[in-house]
Amino acid sequence: MKDVRLLDTGFSAGEGLAHFAQKVPDAGGIVSFVGKVRGEGDVKALELSHYEPLTLPGMDALADQALARWALEGLMIWHRIGVMQPGAPIVLVSAAAKHRRDAFEAADFVMDHLKSDAWFWKRERRSDGWHWIEPREQDHGDLARWDILPKQD
């Protein structure tokens, strides 16, 4: 089961997860990640832009990689685009598997790739205007783990 979506309006993470859980009745474990717009500091809004011909196909290919690498019952990747307010969900990733290690690793893998290897551009509006956000060094380090780590069963 694969559910990959690019969403241009707000969504409820709870409803998304409930929807996904119903589709994977045989999964013993589901690992989910919800990423939200942080409200700290001076951030008034966040805008995520994308490039239509690459972004969704790239997410779909990422899902296929994860489904090929781990024994999953299902994988959900939902990602917002457009302008969001602090507290709004940006991304929802959910991996269902018979064994929890597969679910943990697949969700972690997908998030690392969405963070610094997917076709999204992010900017924040603060009181002095818009600021583009680049990936942190940590994000590139997280991504490199998957080339080094042996596949675990």
Next chain:
Amino acid sequence: MKDVRLLDTGFSAGEGLAHFAQKVPDAGGIVSFVGKVRGEGDVKALELSHYEPLTLPGMDALADQALARWALEGLMIWHRIGVMQPGAPIVLVSAAAKHRRDAFEAADFVMDHLKSDAWFWKRERRSDGWHWIEPREQDHGDLARWDILPKQD
């Protein structure tokens, strides 16, 4: 924010997660694990027993360990006891953090310890009666990772 519960009646994982998410408005990311009774094969029911004076205090100490080891905004550990039907949630762990690596590692750590280092005993009812379940070798291996792995920021 710490929310540790031993539950003797059914719960909704979706409602639990929604409840938790409201309590950690400053978290950029929330990693959750939902473990369910597997319906495969011949399993009619699952019973989880515990030892009152040790089980909840042990879960609480586990939560404190995770809160001390990672930079978390909050941690939720809900665990069922009693008799459950296939498909019912057994465990719900949710870790909220500013940065997703902390949330992933804390949730993973808590699950590994609940699986083979917490005071629960599990048996399944199949068509030929009750069968006690012991941790898999894999579970002990998962647990040992946390003594070996360096703490990551």
Next chain:
Amino acid sequence: MSVKVLFLGRLSAMVAPERDYPAPLNWQYLLDSLPEEARALVAGEKVRVALDGALLADKTSLIAQNGAEVALLPPVSGG
């Protein structure tokens, strides 16, 4: 004048969920009271013992007085 002994996990099926013993209760008396299969398991290193809710570092040193609760805890399996 009695000690309550709780048998957790698979021990509850091998012996009983709980039993009362005369106080004071020591380790050898408790072991000798058990059916053979349970005795071998309880004597082994994988079974921990709690006295009044606190784990014993050395279960063979058990001496439980009147009104005490002893719990025999086989290997766990949660989550």
Next chain:
Amino acid sequence: MSVKVLFLGRLSAMVAPERDYPAPLNWQYLLDSLPEEARALVAGEKVRVALDGALLADKTSLIAQNGAEVALLPPVSGG
């Protein structure tokens, strides 16, 4: 007879979200048309280029014909 060029991410603020160029469009012409700061960024190795939705292995070989869409893609930041 034109080529549409899309500027993604911070390039959209440095140049414009999109611009039309006369066809055929080659890499040097495109570079020369950009303001200095954007030109340095686009010439650097971190900016990828897509032609009609497909990434180019070597962006300097770009030749876009009439009706084509070129996208200039600076470093990403998702999730």
